[in-house]
Amino acid sequence: MNEDRSAARTGIPMWVLFLVAVVALVIATAALTATLLGRPSSPVVGGWMPGSGSGGMMGGGGMMGGGPGSATGPQPGESGFVPGTAASPRTIQVVAGPGFAFSPSTIAVARGETVTFLVTTKGPTVHEFMVGPADAVAADRDGTPEIADIGMMQTKPLTCTFDGPGPYTFACHVDGHFEAGMRGVISLVR
Numbered sequence: 794m795n796e797d798r799s800a801a802r803t804g805i806p807m808w809v810l811f812l813v814a815v816v817a818l819v820i821a822t823a824a825l826t827a828t829l830l831g832r833p834s835s836p837v838v839g840g841w842m843p844g845s846g847s848g849g850m851m852g853g854g855g856m857m858g859g860g861p862g863s864a865t866g867p868q869p870g871e872s873g874f875v876p877g878t879a880a881s882p883r884t885i886q887v888v889a890g891p892g893f894a895f896s897p898s899t900i901a902v903a904r905g906e907t908v909t910f911l912v913t914t915k916g917p918t919v920h921e922f923m924v925g926p927a928d929a930v931a932a933d934r935d936g937t938p939e940i941a942d943i944g945m946m947q948t949k950p951l952t953c954t955f956d957g958p959g960p961y962t963f964a965c966h967v968d969g970h971f972e973a974g975m976r977g978v979i980s981l982v983r
């Protein structure tokens with residue numbers, strides 16, 4: 794057999810050469826795939842989020858569609874706005890910190906829509922994100938939708954439907970943060 798002769802000439806078993814070739818091919822394919830797919834389509838950042846160029850910060854994955862009703866599109870009250878639904882929530886990015894603040898501190902939500910907040914902590918302090926009826930959020934009431942322990946540069950999702958009368962707010966209830974002003978307002982549109 795031809796292969797046996799060539800293997801004998803080089804002194805390297807044929808299967809080793811084959812393995813090396815396969816590994817090289819896999820690496821090349823992976824590199825090409827990463828190049829083609831690695832470029833994220835534009836990050837979901839609404840015009841109302843000043844200074845947030847935070848593409849690539851989101852760890853959750855799978856939530857960033859940029860599809861109908863995402864934060865890239867028209868906002869509540871604007872023409873062409875598509876409200877989020879339970880089957881296809883609208884994604885809204887929220888930055889916690891640095892310092893005791895959320896950005897944005899006011900978030901427009903259409904009455905009745907379902908929204909997925911993607912909350913990213915910037916800075917070394919761990920934060921939480923609670924959202925719901927204002928009295929429940931102010932009282933840190935059990936059962937109010939909340940994400941805990943959002944560490945630096947972590948992003949965690951929280952999906953809520955705003956089908957109640959409101960008013961709605963959001964806040965961080967890590968010790969002292971709410972008192973320091975780490976809270977915001979959901980403005981219900983329509």
Ligand SMILES: [Cu+2]
Pocket residue numbers: 893919920921965966967970975
């Ligand atoms: Cu906090």
